[in-house]
Amino acid sequence: MDRILRGVIKYNKTVKKDLVEQFKRIRDNPNPIAVMFTCMDSRMLPTRFTQSAVGDMFVVRNAGNLVPDALNYGESSEVSVTTEPAALELAVKRGGIKHVIVCGHADCKAMNLLHDLHLCPKEFDACSPMDNWVRNNGYKSIQRLNERLHSGSKSIPFHSLVSPSQSFEALIDPFDKLHIHDKLSQINVLQQMINITSHEFLKEYLESGKLFIHGMWFDIYKGDDYLFSKDKKQFVNIEESTITELMSELERRCGKSIMDSFVKVEEN
Ligand SMILES: [Zn+2]
Secondary structure, rough: OOOHHHHHHHHHOOOOHHHHHHOOOOOOOOOOOOEEEEOOOOOOOOHOOOOOOOOOOOEEEEEEOOOHHHHHHHHHHHHHHOHHHHHHHHHHHHHHHHHHEEEEEOOOHHHHHHHHHHHOOOHHOOOOOHHHHHHHHHHHHHHHHHHHHHHHHOOEEEOOOOOOHHOOOOOOOOOOOOOHHHHHHHHHHHHHHHHHOOOOOHHHHOOOOEEEEEEEEEEEOEEEEHHHHHHHOOEOOOHHHHHHHHHHHHHHHHHHHHHHHHHHHHHH
C-alpha cells in the first residue's frame, strides 16, 4: 500500500491536472469507440500499449480474458449473469459501441493453469474458483489447441453457431515458434471472439454490420501488439510495415464506421 499511496501523491503533482481537463472536455459527450476484454495480469496496460485516451475505451478485465459462451448455459443462457455479457450489453446495446476487442497476452498465468489442468486433471480442485473459472470457460480453447496440435500447421476452423457470418479459420503459430502456453493463449483469444457471438442479443448487430469483433495479442516480453487478420488467418504484428494492409482489411470488413471511429479519436 505504501507504493500505491506514494503513487497517488506523485499523480496529484503530475498528471492529475491534465486528466481533470480531459474529463471536463468529454463530460457532456463521452464517445467511447471500443470495449476491450483483456486479462487482469498486472503486466497488461491496455491504455498504454494502445495509447488510448480518457473516454476512448471500456475495459473489462478478468483472469484469462474469458467471455463465457452463452451456449454453455443451455436454455437460460442470457439470464446466467456474469460480468462479461452484461458489459457487452452495456457497451453495445446501450452505448452504441461498434468494436469489441479481445486481447490476450504471452505467459498468461490463467492460460498456463488451464493447460496444466488439462494435462493433469487430478490437480483440479473443485473448491477453487480459479480452477472452475478457467476450466468451465476455457475447455473449448483446449479443444481447439488439440485440433491445432493434430492438424500441424494447417488452419483450424472457428465456427459460430449463432452468427455463422462470424466464423473464420486460423493458422496458429504456423512456424511453431511459440511455447504451447502461448499457442493456447492465441487460440483462446479467437475462441472468445466466437463466444461473444454466442450471445443472441448481439446477433442483429453482428449480422447487420453494426458490430465488429477483433482479436489482439500482446507479447509482454517484446512489447509487440498483434492483430488477428481474417484475410491472412493469423496474428500480424502491428507496425509501420503492416499497418496499411491491416487498415485496408479493417476498412473493407467494417466499412465507413471504423473510419468514423478513428476520426473521432483524432478530434479528441
Ligand atoms: Zn493473463
